[in-house]
Amino acid sequence: MRRTLLAITLASLFALPVLADQTRPTPTTKELLAQSKPQEWRTPAPANLLDMKLPGGHVLIELAPDFTPLHAANIRTLVHEHYFDGLAIVRVQDNFVTQWDDPAADDEDKAHVKPLGEAKATLPPEFTRAIDPKLEWTPLPDGDVYAKEVGFSEGFPVARDPGHGREWIAHCYGTVGVARDVGPQTGNGSALYAIIGQAPRGLDRNLAVAGRVIEGMELLSALPRGPVPMGFYTDKSMRVPIESVRLAADLPAAERPKVEVLRTDSPTFARLVEAKRNRRDAFYTQPAGAIDLCSIGIPSRMIK
Amino acid sequence: MRRTLLAITLASLFALPVLADQTRPTPTTKELLAQSKPQEWRTPAPANLLDMKLPGGHVLIELAPDFTPLHAANIRTLVHEHYFDGLAIVRVQDNFVTQWDDPAADDEDKAHVKPLGEAKATLPPEFTRAIDPKLEWTPLPDGDVYAKEVGFSEGFPVARDPGHGREWIAHCYGTVGVARDVGPQTGNGSALYAIIGQAPRGLDRNLAVAGRVIEGMELLSALPRGPVPMGFYTDKSMRVPIESVRLAADLPAAERPKVEVLRTDSPTFARLVEAKRNRRDAFYTQPAGAIDLCSIGIPSRMIK
Structure with missing residues (x-):
């Protein structure tokens, strides 16, 4: 029996306790989600849900207007104008970012750069925001290397500096940010990573965080890496064309992506976090006893 | 000017200070490595250097016998027997692992499972080891969510529990681990991730950590993800064949991969860590003030 089952607990079938101080193994994500209640799931607002169509499928992104309202508004304007249609993924840097924008902006001859239309060319930075007690806040108990406090707010992984009264979405796996030039006001949402x-x-x-990928990450993460140091596809044939980006609110209801996201202030999410902090079962005999903000995936599901 | 330059500082050309309390911007990795001295680089011992040849190129892995000596010995035996030649990458789970082993072990009919030869079928776990003051130890100053102490030891990212006198290689990006079945002694190195x-x-x-990928990560990280939940290539045509795995020590000197790794106890590595902890330049105006163990890449270079 050499069958290898790393992370077997993700789909665990084991029900036998292996340690004296436990009566049941930690429930799996699958088990916990199966027990979730319908009201623990939310449908992203159509005004915040982007559907990016790539040759390989759809990437769904939720905008974060509670944190970056001016960027969300500008991105909605760009998408409404079909700005991204025909643009491309231009850069994939290993263990860092996948970036999409107007490839013509990379050309020496800027004659074919796509105009921004009604969208603004520059925006205030929105790199952090004032902590607002009206926003949902689900803190994590294990600390953070970078920030005084971390947790989830309105469905996003968030870090806080209470001393200065600021908070911001953390750059975790799947976070979508606004690429920019050197000046802090040079980002406008026409180039995203x-x-x-x-x-x-x-x-x-x-950097300003525009939102988060909620479905389709593998369409961005599994692309060939561009040449070092920064991963730009200097060979233009590597560029991945963007067929279209649409805002759900701009689509007829029947054509909107049907996706739900587990509420980060729900009991099931709290159970998922705890299960990950202290997984103990036939495979994991040494619970971590802690979890890092960016190691907690937020479950989502497509609705048939 | 909409040219997007996220992380421009990786290849920064900017020399103008932007804040009053600094006189020079943080040096870039490129600049720091250019100033490194030859003796700050080490050549992995041929007995610890694996060269895995895939259709796309070579993945170089350094074994970690200081931490998992029995696993290193068993993997050397397997490689010496050409055990991995003709096996395959069988699993890629997004944001988790790429795994390679004997695909025949997945078949219901085990008739074609490759024998382990002189290698052992089971090994003691070696999940942690006693802290040994004779090993190099370069601590990090910013703490860790999971362990009491973190730092680098003998070129590997390491976490420690001083209270129990134990240390272990941390599961960072590029870490190579030993897949196993449920029992803690069921890993033997014939299946790796x-x-x-x-x-x-x-x-x-x-889990036992066998070592670390030092070159060629993009050949493992950019592969198509297998179906959820665990990413196994249930469509066998997706499997990536392993052409060969060789131990440098088994090759004539002229055929060994010529690679060097920056010493993690070198002054240049310390400067790299500090530059990453407190990057401040025209682009990064808000230094992080901290760095996570797994966010520090260990530079390597191929020698012509």
Whole structure:
């Protein structure tokens, strides 16, 4: 029997306790989600849900207007104008980011750069926001290397500096950020990136976070890496064309992506976090006893 | 000017300070490595250097016999027997692991399972080891969510529990671990995985770490993801064949991979860590002030 079952507990079938101090193994994600209640799931607002169609399928992104309202508005304008249709993924840097924008902006001759239309060319940074007690806040108990407090707010992984009264979405796997030039006001949402590796938390508070990929990450994370150092597809044939990006609110109801996200303030989410903090079963005999903000995936599901 | 330059500082050309309290921007990795001295680089011992040839190129892995000596010995035996030649990458789970082993072990009919030859079928776990003050230890100053102490030892990212006198290689991006069945002694090195996403530190102390990928990660990280939940290539045509795995020590000197790794106890590595902890330049105006163990890449270079 050499069958290898790393992380077997993700789909665990084992029900026998292996340690004296426990009566049942930690429930799996599958088991916990199966016990969730319908009201623990939310449907992203159509005004915040982007559907990016790539040759391989659909990437769904939820905007975060509670954290970056001006960027959300500008991205909605760009998408409404079909700005991204025909643009491309231009950069994939291993263990860092996948970036999409207007490839013509990379050309020496800027004659074919797509105009931004009604969208603004520059925006205030929105790198952090004032902590607002009216927003949902689900803290994590295990601390963080980078911030005083971390947890989830309105469905996003968030870090906080209570001393300065600021909070921001953390650059975790799947976070979608606003690429920019050197100046802090040079980002406008026409160039976006998604984190595809170890959370580069040094980007926190230096870039605006537009939102988060909720479905389809593998369409961004499994692409060929571009040449070092920054992963730009200098061979233009590597670029991945964007067929379209649509805002759910701009689509007839029947054509909107039918997706739900587990509420991060729900009892089931709390159970998932605890199960991950202290997984103990036939395979995992040494519970971690802690969990990092960016190691907690937020479950989502497509509705038939 | 909409040119997007996220992480421009990786190849920064900017020399103008942007804040009053600094006189020079944080040096880039490229600049720091350019100033490194030859003796700050080491050549992995040929007995610890694996060269895995895939259709797309070579993956170089350094074994970690200081931490998992019995596993290193068994893997050397398997490689010496050409055990891995003709096996395959059988699983890629997004934001988790890429795994390679004998696909025939997945078949219901085990008739074609490759024998282990002189290698052992089971090994003591080696999930942690006693802290040995004779090993190099370069601590990090910013703490860790999972362990009391973290740092680098003998070129590997390591976590420690001083209270119990134990240490272990952390499951960071690029860490190579030993897949196993449910029992803790069922791993033998014939099935291995590499971490390709956010560090799954919950695996620490539950699995043996064989070593670390030092070159070629993009050949493991950019592969198509298999179907959820665990990413196994149930469509066998997706499997990536392993052409060969060789131990440098088994090759004539002229055929060994010529690679060097920056010493983690070198002044240049310390400068790299500090530059990452407190990057401040024209682009990064808000230094992180901290760095996570698994966010520190260990530079390597191929020698012509």
